[in-house]
Amino acid sequence: MVAKVFIDGEAGTTGLQIRQRLEGRRDIELLSIDPDRRKDPAARAEIINSADAVILCLPDDAAREAVSLVTNPAVKIIDASTAHRVADGWAYGFAELDKGQRDAIAKSTRIANPGCYATGAIALLRPLVGAGLVPADWPIFVNGISGYSGGGKSLIAEFERPAPEGTSDAFRPYGLTMAHKHLPEIREYAGLAEAPLFTPSVGRFAQGMIIEVPLHLHRLPGKPGVVDLEHAYAAHYDGEAFIEVLSPRDAAVLKEARAGAAGYQELIDPESLNGTNRLRILVVGNERNGQAVAMAVLDNLGKGASGAAVQNLNLALGVDEAAGL
Structure with a gap:
C-alpha cells in the first residue's frame, strides 16, 4: 500500500x-x-x-x-x-x-x-532519573550549542551573509530570559519536578549540536560514579538502532586520549553526526573530584x-x- x-x-x-x-x-x-x-x-x-x-x-x-x-x-x-x-x-x-x-x-x-535541544537533554536525563541516580527534584543544568540552521531562515541569512550586512559572531548565547520554548517538554519527559537551568547558544556552523549535563556526582544521594551513569544509559538504550552509547571500555579509551587525540575530538564534534538520525551519548568525568559531564551529539536537523x-x-x-x- x-x-x-x-x-x-x-x-x-x-x-x-x-x-x-x-x-x-x-x-x-x-x-x-x-x-x-x-x-x-x-x-x-x-x-x-x-x-x-x-x-x-x-x-x-x-x-x-x-x-x-x-x-x-x-x-x-x-x-x-x-x-x-x-x-x-x-x-x-x-x-x-x-x-x-x-x-x-x-x-x-x-x-x-x-525539539532538537529537548531530544538531547531528555536522552541524557530520562535514564538517570528513571534509574534513581538523579532525583526528580534535583537542580539540573543543561548547556548546549547548535548550528545556526536551527534558527530558521533569518538566522541562516545573518550567519551566511558577510559583515556588515550579516554577522561575524563565532559564538552567541541566547535564551537569556530563561524561558526557552523547549523547557516544558524537557521538564515533562525527562521526569523532572521543575525545568532545568538551560543555557543554549549558536555557533558558526550550519548543522549539528552538542548538549551537556554537568553533575556533581559526590553530592547526589547515591554518590554514583561515571560507570554507573554509563550503565544506566546502556541499559536504557539497549538494542536501539539510532542511539549510540559509549561503553565503559570506550570511556577508558577516552580517558587515555583526553590529551586531544583526534578520535576523542571527533566523538564530541557537534557536526560529526550530520545527515543522520543518530544520537551519540558519552560521559566524561573525574572520579577523584566527583564530577562528570554527560554529553549528547546529534544533528539538529536530523534526529533533532x-x-x-x-x-x-x-x-x-x-x-x-x-x-x-
Whole structure:
C-alpha cells in the first residue's frame, strides 16, 4: 500500500530535509499544494484530509490552525512545531523515551515531534532519573550549542551573509530570559519536578549540536560514579538502532586520549553526526573530584527534526522504522 503524505511547510529548512528523505520511496506518495493556494484554508483542508499522514513544519499558530482543519479522523498528524509537545492527546515523538513509547506513537493520530535541544537533554536525563541516580527534584543544568540552521531562515541569512550586512559572531548565547520554548517538554519527559537551568547558544556552523549535563556526582544521594551513569544509559538504550552509547571500555579509551587525540575530538564534534538520525551519548568525568559531564551529539536537523519526523511517520504508518533513514 502506498501512503499519501503531505508536508505542510515543505519550503522551510525542516520541510525540505523531510522531503529529501521521503523522495524516491515507493511506499510514499508525496502530495503538494498549488503554491498560489497554499494560504487558502479550503485548499489546505482538502489536501490535509485527503492524506494518510500530514507533517506540519510551521510556526506554532499556523500548526494549530492546520490541526483545526482536520475532519478526517484517520489522518495522522506529525507536528514539528512547539505547539503540541506537552498537549493532552498528543504522543511525544521520541521513540526511545521508554519501552512503551513506540507503541504510543504507532497508535496515535496526533504525534508531536520533539525539539532538537529537548531530544538531547531528555536522552541524557530520562535514564538517570528513571534509574534513581538523579532525583526528580534535583537542580539540573543543561548547556548546549547548535548550528545556526536551527534558527530558521533569518538566522541562516545573518550567519551566511558577510559583515556588515550579516554577522561575524563565532559564538552567541541566547535564551537569556530563561524561558526557552523547549523547557516544558524537557521538564515533562525527562521526569523532572521543575525545568532545568538551560543555557543554549549558536555557533558558526550550519548543522549539528552538542548538549551537556554537568553533575556533581559526590553530592547526589547515591554518590554514583561515571560507570554507573554509563550503565544506566546502556541499559536504557539497549538494542536501539539510532542511539549510540559509549561503553565503559570506550570511556577508558577516552580517558587515555583526553590529551586531544583526534578520535576523542571527533566523538564530541557537534557536526560529526550530520545527515543522520543518530544520537551519540558519552560521559566524561573525574572520579577523584566527583564530577562528570554527560554529553549528547546529534544533528539538529536530523534526529533533532527531519530524521525524527520520518522515524515517527514510519511508526505511524506501520512500516520499517528505519525506512529512509
